[in-house]
Structures are given as structure tokens and as C-alpha cells.
Amino acid sequence: MVMAFLWTGMILISILCGASTGREGEVALAAVEGAQAAVQLCISLAGMMCLWTGVMEIMRQSGLAEKLSRLLKPVLSVLFPQVAQDRTIMDSISANVSANLLGLGNAATPLGIEAVKGMAKRSPHIASDAMCMLVVCNTASLQLIPTTVAAVRAAEGAGNPFDILPAVWLASVCSVIVGITMCKVFSHIWRS
Amino acid sequence: MDFLLTMVVPLTIGMVAVYGLSQKIDVYGALIHGAGEGLQILVRILPALVGLVTAVHMLRASGAIEMAAQCLSPLLERLGLPAELLPLMLVRPISGSAALGVGSEIIGTYGPDSYLGRVAAVMLGSTETTFYTIAVYFGAVGISKTRYAVPAALAADLTGFLMAAWAVRFFFGS
Numbered sequence: 001m002v003m004a005f006l007w008t009g010m011i012l013i014s015i016l017c018g019a020s021t022g023r024e025g026e027v028a029l030a031a032v033e034g035a036q037a038a039v040q041l042c043i044s045l046a047g048m049m050c051l052w053t054g055v056m057e058i059m060r061q062s063g064l065a066e067k068l069s070r071l072l073k074p075v076l077s078v079l080f081p082q083v084a085q086d087r088t089i090m091d092s093i094s095a096n097v098s099a100n101l102l103g104l105g106n107a108a109t110p111l112g113i114e115a116v117k118g119m120a121k122r123s124p125h126i127a128s129d130a131m132c133m134l135v136v137c138n139t140a141s142l143q144l145i146p147t148t149v150a151a152v153r154a155a156e157g158a159g160n161p162f163d164i165l166p167a168v169w170l171a172s173v174c175s176v177i178v179g180i181t182m183c184k185v186f187s188h189i190w191r192s
Numbered sequence: 193m194d195f196l197l198t199m200v201v202p203l204t205i206g207m208v209a210v211y212g213l214s215q216k217i218d219v220y221g222a223l224i225h226g227a228g229e230g231l232q233i234l235v236r237i238l239p240a241l242v243g244l245v246t247a248v249h250m251l252r253a254s255g256a257i258e259m260a261a262q263c264l265s266p267l268l269e270r271l272g273l274p275a276e277l278l279p280l281m282l283v284r285p286i287s288g289s290a291a292l293g294v295g296s297e298i299i300g301t302y303g304p305d306s307y308l309g310r311v312a313a314v315m316l317g318s319t320e321t322t323f324y325t326i327a328v329y330f331g332a333v334g335i336s337k338t339r340y341a342v343p344a345a346l347a348a349d350l351t352g353f354l355m356a357a358w359a360v361r362f363f364f365g366s
Contacts, residue, residue: 002323003287010247018254026253034249038241041296042234050230055208057226058219062212106229113332120333127330132341135329139322139345140352145204146317152296153313158304162200164313167359171318174355179348186340 044155045148052147056104065107068098079137079180082122082130089118093134100142112138129187136179141172237289244293248279252301272357276308280315281353285322285346292316307366314356319349 018027059065073094077084080093092115099108112134119130146168154161196203212219251257261275268275280298283290295316302308322345330338360366 003290006283006286006290007243007247010251013256014247014250014254016254017256017259018250021255023254027250030249030253031246034246035242037249037297037300038243038245038293039238041245041293041300042238042241046231046234049234050227051205053230053233054223054225054227055205057229058208058212058217058222060226061222062208062215062217062219064208064211109328112329116329116333120335124333125335126337127335127339127341131329131335132339132344135326135338135341136344136348138329139320139325140348141318141320143317145200148292149295149313149316152292152299152316153304153309156296156300156304156309158309160198161304162197164310164317164360165197165200167310167314167356167363168317170359170362171314171352171355175318175348175352178351179344182344182347183340186344190340 041152041155045151048151048154049148052103052151056102059102060104060107065095065098065102065104068101069094072098079133080130082128083119086118089115089130092118096134097137097142100138101144103143103145103147108138129183132187133180133183136183137176140176140179142176143172144169237292240287240289241293244283244290245297248294248297251279252297271354272361273353274308274311274357276302277312277315277357280312284315284319284353285349286324288321288324291321307360307364310360310364311357314360315353318356319352322346322349 014027014030018024069091073090076094076097077090080090083089083093092111096108096111096115099105099111115134116131119128119134122128123131145162145165149164149168150161153164209219212222257276257279260278264278265275268278273281277298280291280294283294295312298312299309302312304310304313322342326338326341326345330336330341
């Protein structure tokens with residue numbers, strides 16, 4: 001429902017603002033052109049998006065995600081000390097994180113939900129520290145190769161669509177570190 | 193480093209294909225199957241893109257984005273954030289396809305290799321749809337007392353935004 005209000009608000013503001021600045025013509029034209037631009041964007045994204053979901057399917061079938069997941073498990077036990085002894089939960093968590101790293105968003109979500117369900121057996125009514133940590137790890141976008149945004153840049157004619165990778169990694173790492181730190185700090189002071 | 197960044201797509205595809213073959217996977221079949229799924233994703237996000245790109249186009253044509261940017265730029269500039277990217281930062285935590293629509297409109301308007309275009313791309317690439325993720329995970333187990341999940345995740349998002357602006361200045365200049 002948030003989007004319903006946001007969207008209606010955007011339309012109303014455009015009408016009011018356009019009318020008061022005398023740009024009715026431009027606003028009316030934009031309404032028609034915008035919809036067309038959206039379809040054009042989708043078409044220009046299609047090639048690269050399909051190629052990448054294809055490559056990701058190869059990664060999935062060849063078990064690359066499981067391999068990465070085994071590598072990550074020791075690191076993740078440090079972040080999730082409350083559930084580190086539980087093999088099934090830790091398996092789901094590391095599979096979830098490795099799927100996120102490889103950009104397999106569709107595979108990551110069910111794995112994350114599995115992990116949260118395991119955690120909910122210990123804390124059924126209120127979010128546990130482990131759940132908050134998992135959610136923050138999932139909202140901080142750990143993707144190694146952000147393919148969708150590279151596809152947008154390619155569609156708009158970027159010189160090298162991937163030249164932003166170091167900047168993306170730096171921003172991602174910082175946001176993950178802040179998220180994890182916040183979790184660790186809040187877990188002591190935010191009890192209910 | 194430049195070579196790697198230029199070749200990241202071909203190299204990734206090549207390595208994944210060779211690894212897949214070594215694991216005795218029908219690499220080509222998997223590619224085609226996955227590409228078909230990509231098409232379905234596009235069909236799923238197209239309706240949202242039509243709605244949002246239209247709205248953002250209208251906002252821009254009406255002059256509202258410029259006005260908001262002018263009002264808020266002193267505040268945002270103190271944080272090092274370009275005011276033109278405010279619409280993107282507002283929708284990013286709420287809806288993934290909305291953010292893609294708003295972000296690609298910004299990248300198209302200012303150019304993908306401009307400062308603003310790059311920051312928008314880095315913001316899109318380094319943050320996630322926070323509220324959606326929180327709703328899905330806690331919703332799956334019926335927990336409504338989420339404690340500090342929302343503030344911690346939003347702090348991570350804000351860091352992502354600030355660092356996106358900073359990192360693009362650092363790597364490309366402004």
C-alpha cells in the first residue's frame with residue numbers, strides 16, 4: 001500500500017507543480033512518453049538480463065553456490081553465535097549468503113526463509129538477534145556482480161558498464177559492516 | 193585491474209561454462225533454461241516500470257524534482273549526497289522495481305558515465321529493497337516484534353547511499 005500512496009502522490013504533485021509553473025504541455029507529453037520509455041528500457045535490458053539469468057542457472061546446476069557456501073560457514077558462525085551449533089540452520093544461512101553473493105536472488109529468499117523458520121523454533125514471538133542479523137545481511141546487497149544495474153548502464157550507452165564495480169563493492173562492504181555493527185550494538189540494549 | 197573490469201563478463205561466462213562442463217552439466221541447456229526465466233522476470237517487472245517511469249517522467253517535466261532538489265540541496269550537500277538522487281533514495285528501501293525505474297531514468301537523463309549517473313548506479317547496486325525483505329522474512333514466521341531489524345537495516349542503507357556518492361568521487365572524480 002505504501003507504493004499506492006507514493007505513486008498517487010507523485011502524479012498529483014506533477015499535475016499541481018506543472019500547472020503552477022505553466023508546464024502543462026510538458027507534463028501531458030511526459031505521461032505518454034514515460035510509459036513508452038519504460039517498455040523501451042525493458043527491451044533494451046532483455047538481452048543482458050536473459051544472458052545473466054542463463055549464466056546463473058549454470059552456476060546453480062553445477063553446484064558453485066554449495067562450494068562457496070562451505071567456504072563461508074566458518075566466517076558466518078562468528079556472526080551467528082546463537083545458532084552456530086545448529087547444523088541445519090547454519091547450512092541454510094551459508095547457502096543463503098552464497099546465493100546472494102552470486103546474484104541468485106530467487107534462490108536466496110527460500111533459503112533465508114528456511115533459516116528464519118529454524119530460528120523461530122527458539123524464539124517464536126519476537127525477533128531474535130540471529131534473525132535480525134540474517135535480515136540485515138540480506139538487506140545490505142552482497143551481490144558480487146550487480147548485473148541488472150550494469151544492464152541499465154549498457155542500455156544507456158555506458159563506455160564500460162562494469163567500471164562501477166570497485167565503487168559498488170566498497171559501498172556494499174561499508175554498508176554491511178555498519179549493518180552488522182548496529183546489530184551487535186543493538187542486541188545488548190534493545191531487548192523487547 | 194582495468195583489463196579485469198573490462199573483461200568481467202566474458203571471463204565470468206567462460207569460467208562458469210568450463211566449471212559447469214567439468215561437473216558434467218549440460219551447460220548450454222542450463223543457459224537456455226535460465227535465459228527463459230530471465231524473460232519471465234522482465235515480464236514481471238514491466239508493469240511496475242510502466243507505472244513508475246511514467247510518474248518520474250511527469251515529475252521531472254513538471255519541474256517538481258528541480259524544486260525539491262533546490263530546497264533540500266543545502267542539507268543533502270552537507271552529507272555529500274546529490275539532491276537530484278533524492279527520489280531514488282526515497283523509493284529504494286520500499287520497492288525494487290520502483291528503484292530500477294527511478295534509477296534508470298536518472299541514468300538516462302544525466303548519462304551513464306556522468307557523476308550523477310554513476311552514483312545512481314552504485315546506489316542501486318549496493319543496497320537492497322529493505323522493507324520488502326524484512327516483510328518477507330518476518331512474515332514467513334509470523335513475527336511482528338522485529339526489534340531493531342528496521343533501524344539496523346536502514347542504517348546500512350544510509351551508509352550505502354553515502355558511500356556510493358563518496359566512492360564514485362574517489363574512483364572517478366566528480
